[in-house]
Structure formats: structure tokens, C-alpha cells
Amino acid sequence: MAAAVASSGGRKRKCEELSAPELGQLHEDMLERVLARLPPASFFRLRGVCRRWREAAGSPAFLAACARVPARDPWFLMLSDQQEEEEPRPPCPAVAFDAAEKTWAQCRAAPGPVPVAAAGGLVLYRAPETGALTVANPLSGVSRALPPPPPAATDALYAVAMYGSPYRVVLILGELPHLSMAVFDSSKNAWEDAVPLSRKTEASPADTRAPHDDDDIDEDMDGDGDGAVYYLSKSGDVMVSSTQRSASRQYSSAVTCRSDGGEAVAYFLSHSGAVVACDLARRVFAELPRILPVHFEYSIDVVACGGRAYVVVLSEYLDTASLRLWEFSDGAWRHVAAMPPAMSHALYGKKADVNCVGHGGRVMVCVSSGDAGANGCFMCDVGSNAWEELPRCAGGDGEAMDFVAAFSFEPRMEAAV
Template sequence: MQQPCGSHRRMELSTGMSMAPPASCRKRKCPPPGLADIHEDMLERVLARLPPASFFRLRAVCREWRAAAASPTFLDACARVPSRDPWFLMLSERARPTVAFDAGERSWNPCHAAPGSMPVAASGGLVLYRAPATGALSVSNPLTGASRALPTPPQGHGVPQLHAIAMYGSPYRVALFTGEVPDLSMSVFDSSKDSWEAPVALARRSETSTTDAPAQGGGGGGDDSTVYFLSKSGDVVATNMQRSASKQYSSVAVPSERGAGEAVAYFLGHSGTVVACDTATRTFAELPRILPVHFEYSIDLVACNGAAYAVVLSEYLDTASLRLWQFADGAWRQVAAMPPAMSHGFYGKKADINCVGHGDRVMVCVSSGDVNGCFMCDVGSDRWEELPKCINGDGEVNEFLAAFSFEPRVEINV
């Protein structure tokens, strides 16, 4: 406690009354510094560390913050933030509004979308869209809404059937895989060159094909090429039929060990096998089956921590199981499984799964006529949780069919 000065102390003792010390004896107090007193460079560094959702609000705080949000130095400060928790761009039967789930803040946020187009791939902070009517491709930053149209891809002989689309790398690349196994071709767009490469035929790597590796899960071999999936309507359909529009050209890409900036793209073949295409070596391989060919199951692929995983929902012995499998050393091995008490609710529901991975997280969207929900798995700890419901403006719960993951970055240009 501050002691009074000598003269004031004597007056207090003689009168028996307590008096406030004069202004000259009081300790001078200054108001605490605020954000308005921070240097402009430091302010931009502080704002760059805020959760990405704050980017939409900070511009409305004051004129100074609005100017900082539009400053090139602010974008440089954002680029110095090493990583951000992923957002998951959610897809539903309703085209609007577009929302994303913020995995860090565990909240639902509005997001920009390309009108008239459907997301087909994502990499870093960008999402690739395709117009169903024309096949035109565009790249967009869902956080800022900035977008650009890609040049028209080159055509090979005739009009090849598009099989899968992959997006990877920084600067980003887009790979189109056309044709049918074993006659696959690949065309690659390089954003650093703003041009497409000519289509290249892919050679088969027979040493890891389904004919050379045993089937997993206790099932028979690969003579029967028919595997059955569960459609959105709950009907059991053969794999040579289209699954859903949101996953029609779905693939996942992980870094290739054989070339800088190259990738290995994984997608589902029409026979139900997983196809792996190495963009560095221009080769592909069919991986062995996870379950027997006569099993009824739903399967999807995800990229997580630089590796590819298969997510499988199957029914066996009066229950349902949802498991993650990784292909290594010529065989599939289980790495995670949803707790039985949680997955049993899918039994008999004829549910379909659409999945996406980012970092160490995997999101699983489960949908059918009777059940709809989104679940998140931490692959390292095998911890599962159901995501909170998303309530729209009418007070109704949004039901999502699929998602694409991206890292929310305001500084990324297209």
C-alpha cells in the first residue's frame, strides 16, 4: 500500500481524521494500453492470429481494422501462421446456403461457393469446382470467394470418359484421369505454368495388382469383378453404376516419394477395387480387395497425414461396423474403428458413407432414408465423436451428404 507523505501524515494524526493525499503525493495512474495503441505492424500480426472466422467480422470493427484486413502486409502476416485447423465444406441436397464446419472452433460458418458448379477436389486452402453441364473447371478460395476459371483441358483421341479428378501440391496441380482400367490416361494442369500437359497413357504396375495379391477379410479372389455398394436411396447397386453426384469423380492425393511436387492419386474403380496412380512415374496399380466380393458394404477413400485410407461400413453378425484401413506392405491393415455402440445404429439402415480427411482428422458423413449424421475421428488416438447439429435459418437441422476439407487461408490467391 502506498504510504502518505510526511505533512499529510502529521495532519492525520493531529485531527484524528483520514484525508486523501494531495495530487502531488498520489501515484499517477495511466489507462492500460489497448489495441488502438499498438503499432500497425504489430496489430496486423495480432489480427492474423485470430481464428479465420474472425476475418468476416474484424472489417466491421473500425476503419483502422478494415484497412488492416485489406493490407498486403496483413496477408503476409497471415502467411507466416504455420497452420490452421481445417474447415469442412459441407454438401447437402440444398444448394444454399453453403456452410463449413470449423474443426478448431467447433462451429458452423457461412462459406463462398461457385454458383452452378459442384466441388470435386480440394488442396490446401483451395477448392476445385466442376460445372456438370459443361465440364468447365474453376478454382476458388471458399473463405474469400476469390475464383478463377481454368483453361479447357486438352482432348485425346475422341472424347475420353472422365474417371477421377485429383488436386494436389503448391503451386497446385489438377490431374484428370480418363478411360477405364486398364486403359487409363492422365492430363495435368500446372498452375505455375497456367497450362495443361498433353494426355499421357498410364502403364500398369502388375506387381501390386489384384491378380497378384490375396483378397483381405477372408473372402474369395478377384475372379468376380462385381462388388455391391449402397446408394443414397438405400438400394443395393452394382459398382458400375454411378454412386452420387458429389463423389462421382472423387479421389484423394498423397505426396509421391518419386518426384517433388508429384502425388499418388487413389480412387475407386468401377469394379470396386482401389486404383493408385503415380503422377511421377505415370503408372497405376489396382490394390487388393478389403472384403470379399459378395459382401454388401459402402466404401470411400480419404487422405490423412500423408497416407491414403479406405473407410468401410459393413454389416456382419447382426451389427454394423465402420473401420479405417491402410494399405502397406502389400496388404490392408486396420488402423481405427468406430466404437460398436456408435456404429450399431447403422445396422439395417442401408446407409452410405462419404468421407474426407485432413491432417489427423477424418470426417464421415453417414446418410440413408432413416439416419443422417456426421462423425469425426482422430486417427492417431482412434477417438470418435458425433458433430453438433447445424440449424438453418428456419430452425431445421441440415442433413449433409458429403464434405470437402480445406485449410482456411485468406492470403491464398487462385
């Protein structure tokens, strides 16, 4: 009897082993479909598993299988404070925060040029010395240099926008209120001639003045002045109110558009911290009313997520700090989310700067300050107003890295440059 049981057990185990095929027994088409469903961070290791997986990871069929995955959680390409230094230390590998796995991953992004925009699975880089533009897929490492803009686009760069698939790159040129735009269309592999932008003059919600705005101050802030207003603090010290801005995001913008790429609107900040909305199809722009009085000292950034544009404001009032998200709707600013006071109070008195980016329903806020204790990255789910502080990322020397900004992209191996 024991022998029979043992024999039966042996047959059972053998049947189970035969009925559970290994990945090596899968047909090529099925293997590529399985690999395409792996977390994107796994794609870096596919080529090192075996020859078959290496061949599969480089096949057009694998990229086609990746394209059939409807959506992936975003990655946030992080910019460290090393890029802000005049004499940077040896470059470290590009780092991204994987929102799905809630962990840090390395990208194949070039450490030299500075990211200025992102769309879909691609990131746009700009060389600070020459202004040369390069589009890259941070997951696959594939990149291409864009042709130089048309000779007519010689004005100073004000903002950069990127959107759509096939993607478009838009350069906003000049100074307010005299702006123009030049557009690169990847489907044509060519730049369109630079065209002037018109300032919106007809009555509309975007033209409504905020109750606390002062016309004389606004005219000086957005005109030929130095973009700063001096005033006395409660202690009698002379203070200056101007937009704090990470050098890495000085040209960044947030773009909202329909799923088909139409009706794209780029939102960016003026040098004085006013929000400018630019309709890229109609070639018009408007300055939105200020959220806070111009003499307030605060840090501000604009983001796009879920097809909407939001403004993130870090300000201080009544001996505490407040970090809030606002949306411009029906001619007025509407409060939509706020960091819990227990979290935001730690930023009080730190002279902190916020640089933010949105994707889907999430907004990432990078807080940088001269006080290392105030540095950190936070994630907000706008719909639920749920906030969390992200874990610190250790650099090559084992020390926690401080990030000053981020750009979001959808990790897709198949995204073509």
C-alpha cells in the same frame, strides 16, 4: 488519509489505463500481425469493425502476416442433400465445420458448381453441365476459371485430383484398364498434353490378390460388365452389390505426397468399389486387393490424412453394423481404427452411405441414409481412435441440415488461386 488513499487509487487506475494500449494505438505492422492470429472465422467480420481494420484486412502486409502463421486447423466444406436433388431448392450459403472452434461457419464458396477436390487453402469446383473448372479460396471468396483441358483429353472423366503448392489439377480419363491423365500446372497456367497411364504389371504388394477374391468376378466387375453382382440374402431376397456413391463425390480422390509436393499418389474408387492407386509422377496405376468379398454389401470411401491413405468401410455382420478404417501395408490390409460399436450399431439396417475426407490426423465421416435418424457427421482422430459425433447444423429454416459429403481445406486468406 482517506483522501490520500482515494487519490492513490485514482492514480493507480490511471496508470493501469495508460499502460494497457488499445488496438487502435498499435502500429500498422503490429496490428496486421495481431489480426492475422485471430481465428479464421473472425476474418469475415474484420471489414465491418472500422475503417482502419477494413484497410488492414485488404492490405498485402496482412496477407503476408497470415502466411507466417505456420498451420491452421482444417475447415470441412459441407455438401448438403440439396445438391443431390434433380430440382434443387433455393441454394443456401456454403457451410463449413471449423475443426478448431468445433462450430459451423459460412464460406464464400459459390453455391452453383459442385466441389470435386481441394488442396491447401483452395477448393476445385466443376460445373456438371459443361465440365468447366474453377478454383476458389472459400475464405476470401477469390476465384479463377481454369482454361479448358487440351482437345486430346476428350475421354470420359473418371477421377479428379488436386495437390501441391503451386497447385496441380489432374484429370483421370477413360475407363479401367485404359486410363489417361491430363495435368494443369498453376505455376505455368497451362495444361499438359494428356498421356496414357500404364497398368502396373511387375510383382509388387499392390498387385497381391486378396485371399477371398475371385478372379472371374473381378474381371467382370472391372471390365465391360455393369459392375454389379446379384446374390441371395439369408432371407432368400435377391440383392445387388454395387458401390454406393454420393453424386457430389463421384470423381473425388485422395492424394498423398511429400511436403515438397513430390511422389504424389492419387487413390480413388473404381465403379465396382475397388481401390485404385495411381502414381502421378511415374504415370502408372495398380488395383489394390479387395478388403471384403465382392458379394458383400457395403459402403466404402478412400481418404488421405497424415501422409497416409486409408479406406473407410461400413458393413453389416452378425446383426450389427461396423465402421472401420483400413490401411494397405506390406501387401495386406491392416485395421487401424473403428467406430465404437455403440455408435456404429445405430447404422444397422439403414442402407447408409459413407462419404469421407481426411486432413492432418482427422477423418470426417458423413453418413447419409433414407432414414433421417441415421444421418450425421462423425470425426475420428486416427492416432487415438477417438470418435465424436458433430453437432447438427441448423439451416435457414431452422431445421437441421443433412450433409452427404465434405471436402477439407486449410482456411487461409492468403491462398492464391
